[in-house]
Amino acid sequence: xxxxxxxxxxxxxxxxxxxxxxxxxxxxxxxRLKPNLQETxxxxxNNLRLMVFLTGLLTAFSLLGLAGYMTYRGLSLEEGWLWLxxxxxxxxxxxxxxxxxxxxxxxxxxxxxFPKIDRGLxxxxxxxTEYEGLKSNTETITAAFDLFQSMVKRGGWLAxxxxxxxxxxxxxxxxEGVFLMLRIYLIITFGLLFWxxxxxxxxxxxxLSKKYASTHSLLKYYEGLSGLIPIFRRTIEYIIYVSxxxxxxxxxxxxxxxxxxxxxxxxxxxVALIARVVIEVMRLVVxxxxxxxxxxxxxxxxxxxxxxxxxxxxxxxxxxFGAGVVMLREVGIDPFPILAGAGIVGIAVGLGAQxxxxxxxxxxxxxxxxxxxxxxxxxxxKAEGIVEAISISNTRIRDENGRLHIIRNGDVKDVVxxxxxxxxxxxxxxxxxxxxxxxxxxxxxxxxxxxxKEQEAILEPMAFEGIQAFQxxxxxxxxxTKVRPGFHLEMExxxxxxxxxxxEKKGVSIPxxxxxxxxxxxxxxxSQRE
Numbered sequence: 001x002x003x004x005x006x007x008x009x010x011x012x013x014x015x016x017x018x019x020x021x022x023x024x025x026x027x028x029x030x031x032r033l034k035p036n037l038q039e040t041x042x043x044x045x046n047n048l049r050l051m052v053f054l055t056g057l058l059t060a061f062s063l064l065g066l067a068g069y070m071t072y073r074g075l076s077l078e079e080g081w082l083w084l085x086x087x088x089x090x091x092x093x094x095x096x097x098x099x100x101x102x103x104x105x106x107x108x109x110x111x112x113x114f115p116k117i118d119r120g121l122x123x124x125x126x127x128x129t130e131y132e133g134l135k136s137n138t139e140t141i142t143a144a145f146d147l148f149q150s151m152v153k154r155g156g157w158l159a160x161x162x163x164x165x166x167x168x169x170x171x172x173x174x175x176e177g178v179f180l181m182l183r184i185y186l187i188i189t190f191g192l193l194f195w196x197x198x199x200x201x202x203x204x205x206x207x208l209s210k211k212y213a214s215t216h217s218l219l220k221y222y223e224g225l226s227g228l229i230p231i232f233r234r235t236i237e238y239i240i241y242v243s244x245x246x247x248x249x250x251x252x253x254x255x256x257x258x259x260x261x262x263x264x265x266x267x268x269x270x271v272a273l274i275a276r277v278v279i280e281v282m283r284l285v286v287x288x289x290x291x292x293x294x295x296x297x298x299x300x301x302x303x304x305x306x307x308x309x310x311x312x313x314x315x316x317x318x319x320x321f322g323a324g325v326v327m328l329r330e331v332g333i334d335p336f337p338i339l340a341g342a343g344i345v346g347i348a349v350g351l352g353a354q355x356x357x358x359x360x361x362x363x364x365x366x367x368x369x370x371x372x373x374x375x376x377x378x379x380x381x382k383a384e385g386i387v388e389a390i391s392i393s394n395t396r397i398r399d400e401n402g403r404l405h406i407i408r409n410g411d412v413k414d415v416v417x418x419x420x421x422x423x424x425x426x427x428x429x430x431x432x433x434x435x436x437x438x439x440x441x442x443x444x445x446x447x448x449x450x451x452x453k454e455q456e457a458i459l460e461p462m463a464f465e466g467i468q469a470f471q472x473x474x475x476x477x478x479x480x481t482k483v484r485p486g487f488h489l490e491m492e493x494x495x496x497x498x499x500x501x502x503x504e505k506k507g508v509s510i511p512x513x514x515x516x517x518x519x520x521x522x523x524x525x526x527s528q529r530e
Contacts, residue, residue: 016056020049043111051107099167106160114153119148144196151189158182181228186246191244195237202233234275239266268327275323282319283312306373306390313391349432355410356393362409363392371412376419377486380412386486400489419485422459425492427481429499430513432474437467439506444479447502451495457487473485473511 027045027247125145162178246262249255286308328335365371367390376387378397385399395412397405431440441464448462460482468478483491503510 013060019052023048023052023329028375039115043115044108047107047111048104051103083486099164099169102167106163110156110160114156117152118149120471121145121152141200144200147189147193147196151186151193155182155186155189158185170511180251183251187247187251188244189241191247195240198236198240199233202236203230228277230414231276232273235269238269242266242269247263264330265387267330271323271326271330275319279316279319282315286312286315305375307367309389310367310392346414355408358410359393359408361389362412363394366390366395366409371415372417372419376417376486377423377484378418379416380407381414383407384416391491418488421485422482423488424480425483425488425495427479427492427495427499428468429477429478429479430471430474430511431508435508437475439509440477443502444477444499447495447498448479448481451481451498455491455494456490457484459483 013337022282023045047117049511073075073283125141158178159182162175165175165178174501242262242265246259246384249262250259372387372390372395374390376386377385378387380395380397383397383399383405385405386394386402388398394409394410395407399405427442429440444462444464448464452458452461458481462479462481465478465480469476479495481491482493
């Protein structure tokens with residue numbers, strides 16, 4: 001019996017190959033007759049050859065299944081065929097033939113319609129990309145239209161297969177499986193298409209907002225919040241993906257219970273987005289109303305620049321704490337027992353991390369006592385430079401060579417602040433012996449008067465303090481100039497340069513060490529003269 005079954009399957013395969021060859025050969029004269037319809041004819045021919053192949057494959061598997069069933073029942077091939085034919089209802093083959101004819105007609109209709117749909121979508125895509133507000137999103141629009149075109153084609157073919165399964169009197173499970181695949185495919189594709197379209201809209205609104213933003217309207221705040229655009233896009237993308245996955249899982253009966261987690265995940269993602277938006281808006285508002293808008297003197301502005309990051313950090317922690325509580329509630333976890341346990345753990349950690357607590361307390365003392373602020377020039381231990389940042393736990397100082405010193409607030413002992421109200425730029429001048437003291441004093445004071453008028457950083461004219469010391473090569477004169485905080489090093493260099501120019505004009509040289517070398521012949525000559 002299995003030999004007869006193998007022969008029957010071989011006959012079916014030979015018939016399939018022959019029919020595919022005939023269909024292909026018949027297309028050649030049709031293409032010659034209608035060359036303008038070559039693409040349409042080729043599509044119809046390919047679909048017919050595919051249908052012949054699938055029909056032959058289904059027939060071969062049916063013969064194998066029949067042979068196995070007859071072997072199980074202990075029947076011969078002839079008895080099996082007679083038994084099978086007796087169970088076929090009246091009119092079955094007629095219905096199969098009608099269904100096959102309907103299937104061919106539907107296949108032909110779909111093959112004719114889809115090229116026209118493609119051309120219509122291409123024209124619509126061209127108009128969309130030419131629109132002013134969408135010109136910057138040509139790639140996104142093209143991808144969206146390509147996805148929609150693919151969805152129409154594949155969805156149409158899947159729907160056609162589902163209908164054909166019913167016309168060919170296949171088991172109900174086959175049609176249900178095809179339509180299940182169609183629903184899942186459409187859900188996924190519609191989700192991706194919705195995201196592509198929404199992404200194009202977001203990019204267009206972003207481009208238009210940047211183009212028409214004005215400093216005299218609410219759009220002036222858009223640049224400060226533009227960092228939220230990537231976060232907003234990613235959040236919307238995740239929400240769409242979770243929604244699509246939930247709807248797709250809901251279509252499958254044995255895992256349908258997992259779909260109830262979709263709304264919870266969407267709420268959690270939404271809470272995270274809202275928290276991020278609130279943080280950015282809070283940061284913008286705090287900086288706008290504490291630093292940008294008020295008319296502050298330099299000292300007040302530095303104070304607010306120092307305290308604003310700390311306030312933003314504390315508010316950020318509070319916002320994320322509230323968001324975390326809401327997220328835990330969404331997944332069915334009561335946060336209060338966790339918070340109580342965290343309090344006990346925090347006490348234990350606090351007792352074990354005394355250095356950290358010391359740093360935090362010292363940080364608050366530094367800020368409250370106003371030891372130094374961001375932008376001040378200070379010396380803490382061996383580190384000297386501009387204070388770049390002050391956090392609760394450490395201070396960051398950038399020195400003159402660009403090196404960053406990170407100092408724990410608990411280690412801040414002795415602080416020298418060069419930025420309180422004023423600072424002296426001290427310059428010492430070495431002049432050779434024999435130079436007129438009064439002339440040097442007048443020259444320095446005259447230059448001090450001139451520099452005070454030229455430089456805004458100099459608060460008062462140079463003060464001549466007299467002779468600082470007598471050295472091997474000359475007198476060391478000392479001058480001090482009151483300058484703005486943080487400008488002492490810059491002004492010291494500038495004053496030295498101007499003093500060098502003034503000395504050259506007055507003919508005052510700079511003393512330096514001289515070495516005289518005397519040879520032995522010169523020594524003997526001098527001895528003879530004596």
